[in-house]
Amino acid sequence: MGKKAHKQNGESPAQKTAQPNGAHDVPKSPRHSNGLNFEKHTETDTEKLSTSPAPLNASRPRFPALQQDSSVETNADISEAFGKRRHSLAFDFPEPKGEELLRNLKKRRKKERRKAAKAQAKEQPASVKAEIGDDPMEATADATEEQPVVELVEIEVPVLSYKVPTNGVATAEKLEKLTRKKLNGHALPDREVAFKPAAAKTPENGSRAATKPAQGKKVVNFPETPQGNQINGVATEPTTKKAASKALLRSKKEELQAQREALPCYEARDNITAAIMANQTTIIVGETGSGKTTQIPQFLYEAGLTKNGIIAITQPRRVAAISIAKRVSEEMGTRLGDKVGYSIRFDDTTAPSTKIKYMTDGMLLRELLSDTKLEKYSVIILDEAHERTLRTDILFGMVKGIQKERKDLKIIVMSATLNAERFSQYFDGAEILYVAGRQFPVRAFAPGAQLEDYVDAALVTTFQLHQEEPKGDFLVFLTGQEEIDNLQKLIEEQARDLPPKCPKLLVCPIYAKLPTDQQTRVFNPAPPGTRKVILATNVAETSITISGIRYVIDTGVSKVRSFNAKTGMESLTVQPISKASAQQRSGRAGREAPGFCYRLYTQAAYEGLSEETEPEIMRCNLASVVLMLKASGVDDVLGFDYMDKPSRTSIVRALEQLYALGALNDEGGLSELGQQMAELPLDPVYSKVLLQSVKYKCTKEVLTVIAMLSVDLIFFSPNDKREQAGQAKKRFMNYDGDHLTLLNVFSSFQTVHGDAAWCAENFISARSLKQVQDIRRQLVSFTSRQGIDTTVSCGTDNLEAVLKCFLSGCFQNVAMRTPDGSYKTLVGNQAVYIHPSSVLFLKKPDAVVYNELMHTTKQYMRNISIIQPQWLLDVAPQYYGRAAARTTG
Numbered sequence: 001m002g003k004k005a006h007k008q009n010g011e012s013p014a015q016k017t018a019q020p021n022g023a024h025d026v027p028k029s030p031r032h033s034n035g036l037n038f039e040k041h042t043e044t045d046t047e048k049l050s051t052s053p054a055p056l057n058a059s060r061p062r063f064p065a066l067q068q069d070s071s072v073e074t075n076a077d078i079s080e081a082f083g084k085r086r087h088s089l090a091f092d093f094p095e096p097k098g099e100e101l102l103r104n105l106k107k108r109r110k111k112e113r114r115k116a117a118k119a120q121a122k123e124q125p126a127s128v129k130a131e132i133g134d135d136p137m138e139a140t141a142d143a144t145e146e147q148p149v150v151e152l153v154e155i156e157v158p159v160l161s162y163k164v165p166t167n168g169v170a171t172a173e174k175l176e177k178l179t180r181k182k183l184n185g186h187a188l189p190d191r192e193v194a195f196k197p198a199a200a201k202t203p204e205n206g207s208r209a210a211t212k213p214a215q216g217k218k219v220v221n222f223p224e225t226p227q228g229n230q231i232n233g234v235a236t237e238p239t240t241k242k243a244a245s246k247a248l249l250r251s252k253k254e255e256l257q258a259q260r261e262a263l264p265c266y267e268a269r270d271n272i273t274a275a276i277m278a279n280q281t282t283i284i285v286g287e288t289g290s291g292k293t294t295q296i297p298q299f300l301y302e303a304g305l306t307k308n309g310i311i312a313i314t315q316p317r318r319v320a321a322i323s324i325a326k327r328v329s330e331e332m333g334t335r336l337g338d339k340v341g342y343s344i345r346f347d348d349t350t351a352p353s354t355k356i357k358y359m360t361d362g363m364l365l366r367e368l369l370s371d372t373k374l375e376k377y378s379v380i381i382l383d384e385a386h387e388r389t390l391r392t393d394i395l396f397g398m399v400k401g402i403q404k405e406r407k408d409l410k411i412i413v414m415s416a417t418l419n420a421e422r423f424s425q426y427f428d429g430a431e432i433l434y435v436a437g438r439q440f441p442v443r444a445f446a447p448g449a450q451l452e453d454y455v456d457a458a459l460v461t462t463f464q465l466h467q468e469e470p471k472g473d474f475l476v477f478l479t480g481q482e483e484i485d486n487l488q489k490l491i492e493e494q495a496r497d498l499p500p501k502c503p504k505l506l507v508c509p510i511y512a513k514l515p516t517d518q519q520t521r522v523f524n525p526a527p528p529g530t531r532k533v534i535l536a537t538n539v540a541e542t543s544i545t546i547s548g549i550r551y552v553i554d555t556g557v558s559k560v561r562s563f564n565a566k567t568g569m570e571s572l573t574v575q576p577i578s579k580a581s582a583q584q585r586s587g588r589a590g591r592e593a594p595g596f597c598y599r600l601y602t603q604a605a606y607e608g609l610s611e612e613t614e615p616e617i618m619r620c621n622l623a624s625v626v627l628m629l630k631a632s633g634v635d636d637v638l639g640f641d642y643m644d645k646p647s648r649t650s651i652v653r654a655l656e657q658l659y660a661l662g663a664l665n666d667e668g669g670l671s672e673l674g675q676q677m678a679e680l681p682l683d684p685v686y687s688k689v690l691l692q693s694v695k696y697k698c699t700k701e702v703l704t705v706i707a708m709l710s711v712d713l714i715f716f717s718p719n720d721k722r723e724q725a726g727q728a729k730k731r732f733m734n735y736d737g738d739h740l741t742l743l744n745v746f747s748s749f750q751t752v753h754g755d756a757a758w759c760a761e762n763f764i765s766a767r768s769l770k771q772v773q774d775i776r777r778q779l780v781s782f783t784s785r786q787g788i789d790t791t792v793s794c795g796t797d798n799l800e801a802v803l804k805c806f807l808s809g810c811f812q813n814v815a816m817r818t819p820d821g822s823y824k825t826l827v828g829n830q831a832v833y834i835h836p837s838s839v840l841f842l843k844k845p846d847a848v849v850y851n852e853l854m855h856t857t858k859q860y861m862r863n864i865s866i867i868q869p870q871w872l873l874d875v876a877p878q879y880y881g882r883a884a885a886r887t888t889g
């Protein structure tokens, strides 16, 4: 069998599997391997999907020995490789290790799956059982002759098309002026220059000021002279250190200047600045990596827009705020926290000298609570506006309202993937600027046929690329912590079997709930001879530049929160991403050099994706937003100027919930409790629980349980050790349910001082428990600020108080057992089921309170505890008292 892919006439598997509306099937997970087998193909095969049907070649050996391409080493020059290598993949490791690895892998996984299936069959509810055994891996594992082949073919990455807006604000002529070179005609900068690492500059070549001291001056790392450290008898060491540090900052700035100048935004700087100066509000659209986030604030600073105020740039995620602030401070030759700083929850690095402030959208909203006109800001840049997070959406309305009273306030809305005209209309016909061009191309690939299981496909693709592709780190997009943890384990396990010559793999996870210091670890360069594999949720989807990333592996899915206003039920589901997200994901490669994006879904599936992500405000519980609006002085929450107005039912539902929680008074105004709740960085339900813990005298315990609930995965259960893991869990089990079980886990963890071996023995995620400690510490600091004694404990004899306290906030999350053994929610009368991970799974108590609903095959309640129905009247008299009065009266 040659390398060349076999083309077939007629309908391709991609066409066969594509749904009529092109809808994207969410591939299944947990893993059901189909023995994924990508095939190599030549340059001529890298055509459009429609002309290159994926071969299903029955006679092809399953895992051919690697056709060694000696001209390309793993560390080979990437641009050379472009010309010589194939961009489809074959999971073909060098003999004999590769074949052996695959055989072992298959055997092990088959064994594991059988074991897991047996174990699950015992545990799972009926509908889950039906899925077990429906495992394509089982069916195909031994079918050596008929192995399906899945081919990745190159597809066209949609580059921004620059339409002239119909509202006439940006004319074609203006557009022409503002645009830079289009991608096709754009010559790439000399690779040698573009890739030269900072460290390559040595004292010998004299290009670093810090290592080439100016005459008579002393800098760091040089021995001090007697004259140098004393002036008039006063020690000057700090001065010399300061000088050295200034020199370092200056040299870094000089080093980055060339990179800045190569960015499309830089070339358009005069026009961008002029347009912003001339308008109150400006919408800016430019390719990912064109320099919007890092450059535009600097242009405005240089243009003097910070004379009367600070420039705020909001980011939906804290990791972006931190990393960009760091980069911009380097580009400006200033210390982080001086002219440039960031502000995220629990961490504010700004100073009175700060002029450019990167912050999360949540932080700016929080500032609105105390500064309703945002007086200290002269410019507010709402970045990554396409994400339409709940907070950014609220900020749109808030800053628009403020600008009516503050004519001096400039608003800028930015993104690479934005329906600019829509934004322009919302902001009263604001001018739109299109910055064309990107610095480096990203080539995208997609399989010819829909893949069964995206986690499995990500695993296989990672190893294939690692074996075949030159230097460059990987960024893999997944949906959540559990998936990330699982894939990390699988990669680490299988990496042990890699041939000795192959570079090592270093796996770095990043997801929202990971503490900030751990999130920022993804930016650390991999050690020499190691390739970094970042496993990320959509936290890494926008804004950030992770140095070294050349390959993006996009599973095409993310976890989405949705809310049914009619039933009042909120749940999390895995759903296909939008085209805008796919574009952002691929945009994480190609920032410092040409990049590649491997989409694990077909081009047909891509075409079927929605253009934009549905605004979060349209699909989530609005209680926290309404509370925030009320606390910021917006009383008429129905009449607020939303960009997309949520349904009346959703808003009314939120008002009802806040009223039931006691956050609103009878007139709909904010109560004192509501004010306190708004000040806590928690969902209103948990703010209420925490504040109520004073009454129930269990603040210490409640803080722990809330922190534990904030983390996704406490227990892990490897497929081959499910029984042991189950036994270990029993050691912590409290028969009243998961809340108190979690409390037991944390207490034991504290007792052993977080011992890693103890965690491993008990199948407890040490990483998660460390996060819990971190979150708990932060919560303690917030709660103490409200004058609450965080050490008050109910002791071990009165743990019922903890459950009552949770019920006082989560009283709408109650389900009662029906005669047939299933459960119905008290609010909404919806069928729900106890999740198999709950300690109550086999117990089936009469009434339970749950923490959240998770929709997989059906609506599962997660984190559940037993309650007595009569408690409801005590803990939520405003809610259940009225209902009771209605039924009895």
Ligand SMILES: Nc1ncnc2c1ncn2[C@@H]1O[C@H](COP(=O)(O)OP(=O)(O)OP(=O)(O)O)[C@@H](O)[C@H]1O
Residues within 6 Å of the ligand: 263, 286, 287, 288, 289, 290, 291, 292, 293, 294, 295, 323, 324, 327, 415, 416, 542, 543, 544, 545, 546, 547, 587, 590, 591, 592
């Ligand atoms: N931390 C960093 N390390 C290395 N290069 C960086 C870093 N941050 C930014 N850059 C460089 O600056 C370029 C522009 O980044 P910037 O974040 O300003 O782009 P952008 O247009 O806002 O992109 P996006 O739409 O993806 O947010 C990047 O492509 C990269 O070349």
